[in-house]
Amino acid sequence: MPNVALTRRRTLLAGAALGSAALLTGCSEDSGPDRSEHSSAAERLRARSARDSTALLARYDATLAAHPALRSRLAPLRSEVARHAEAFGKDRAAPSPGDDASDGPAHEAGAPASGPAPQGSRRPSDPRVPGDERAARTALADAERKLSDARAKALTGAPPELARLLASVAAAGAAHAYLLAEPAG
Secondary structure (H helix, E strand, C coil), X not given: CHHHHHHHHHHHHHHHHXXXXXXXXXXXXXXXXXXXXXXXXXXHHHHHHHHHHHXXXXXXHHHHHHCHHHHHHHHHHHHHHHHHHHHHCHHXXXXXXXXXXXXXXXXXXXXXXXXXXXXXXXXXXXXXXCCCHHHHHHHHHHHHHHHXXXXXXXHHHCCHHHHHHXXXXXXXXXXXXXXXXXXXX
């Protein structure tokens, strides 16, 4: 059990560090061409972030379909992830021609980059959901944590407004990972 407490502390400390990074990044005076809110690099980062949020949303949907008893616990977190996708521009979540939809941390975490499948169908790329509810929550927590870490790393190259959004969503993801790891009460 001490490992769980240490992991929770580490997650909370990471969230605090992300908040500090957001403040520092948001106060940057650098307005060079690479830091423009509408640069192609910023647009690619925003589109990838939208795809990653959409993929995480698909993971939540798959978990809820496999474990309906988790609905009361997962519904608020899923709702937040849906808002994150909207904040990044859900219309940008669709891969552009020549863009590899399998790139990004959400795909590496086992979530598809193309969104949820219709109810009752399963695509080969849909995330596998463990049969055990606790293992399913752990898998979601791992996906949230990986995506949160990737977003924290992306802060350094993002323009100020996008960096603040990334920091906020990364902190929320770290909080989601913490909540998912909590024993059912």
